[in-house]
Amino acid sequence: GAGVSQTPSNKVTEKGKYVELRCDPISGHTALYWYRQSLGQGPEFLIYFQGTGAADDSGLPNDRFFAVRPEGSVSTLKIQRTERGDSAVYLCASSTGASGGRDTQYFGPGTRLTVL
Amino acid sequence: AQKITQTQPGMFVQEKEAVTLDCTYDTSDPSYGLFWYKQPSSGEMIFLIYQGSYDQQNATEGRYSLNFQKARKSANLVISASQLGDSAMYFCAMRESSGGSYIPTFGRGTSLIVHP
Numbered sequence: 001g002a003g004v005s006q007t008p009s010n011k012v013t014e015k016g017k018y019v020e021l022r023c024d025p026i027s028g029h030t031a032l033y034w035y036r037q038s039l040g041q042g043p044e045f046l047i048y049f050q051g052t053g054a055a056d057d058s059g060l061p062n063d064r065f066f067a068v069r070p071e072g073s074v075s076t077l078k079i080q081r082t083e084r085g086d087s088a089v090y091l092c093a094s095s096t097g098a099s100g101g102r103d104t105q106y107f108g109p110g111t112r113l114t115v116l
Numbered sequence: 117a118q119k120i121t122q123t124q125p126g127m128f129v130q131e132k133e134a135v136t137l138d139c140t141y142d143t144s145d146p147s148y149g150l151f152w153y154k155q156p157s158s159g160e161m162i163f164l165i166y167q168g169s170y171d172q173q174n175a176t177e178g179r180y181s182l183n184f185q186k187a188r189k190s191a192n193l194v195i196s197a198s199q200l201g202d203s204a205m206y207f208c209a210m211r212e213s214s215g216g217s218y219i220p221t222f223g224r225g226t227s228l229i230v231h232p
Contacts, residue, residue: 031218042120042207042222043161056219089159102149102168103211103218107161 002026004108006092012114013082021077021111025094032075033105034067035091043091049075050097082115089113119143120208120223127228129198136183137193137226139208147213150191151220152182156204164206167191198230 005024013019025032030051035043045059049069057067064082069075079086089112093105121140129135141150152164167175167182175182183192195202205227211220 033219040224042209042224045219045221048219059219091161093161102166104151104163104166105220106163107153109158109160112159 006108023092029094031095031097033093119221122223145212151209
């Protein structure tokens with residue numbers, strides 16, 4: 001079946017602009033995660049959805065970052081007033097949402113955001 | 117303290133040889149899961165193998181096996197019969213079950229280069 005998809009694959013924007021990044025999870029997966037990955041680092045957690053609600057948004061760096069998942073499927077990560085430090089690869093992952101540690105996340109190809 | 121430590125920033129191995137990638141972790145939670153992911157230059161994180169803290173046997177998936185030493189808090193990935201396509205970044209991650217949080221923490225990764 002289809003995996004996690006993310007659009008766009010690359011986004012170049014100017015400092016101060018608004019951007020939206022989209023994630024389409026694996027069909028039937030109730031859990032969805034957003035991560036940010038800077039060069040030479042592992043993925044850094046941003047926000048986690050269980051269904052439509054944000055179950056954990058403790059990783060969002062500040063109030064310029066916001067994410068929604070209105071119908072419990074597709075999610076959009078929104079960044080206002082972008083800064084050069086926001087440049088990174090934004091990864092989305094989904095999982096079945098089963099309780100316990102075994103619930104495996106499957107990742108999309110990521111969106112490379114460059115803020116000039 | 118780092119929850120996941122990958123001490124090898126880079127590793128080199130000859131094709132067809134075995135290689136071990138190190139991962140140590142820090143947790144006081146008795147129930148946790150350990151994951152290994154591969155990230156080729158294309159950027160997508162590919163799930164490789166999972167080990168639960170209560171699993172009696174070391175996990176194996178094809179050419180991948182996990183050398184799980186619970187008392188030492190280590191979960192090293194062993195790749196047997198390396199192939200050129202194994203060249204990639206490898207990330208170790210841990211997910212703790214206490215507190216209802218299902219957010220895994222990733223290490224900084226190890227770059228593996230397989231040469232002919």
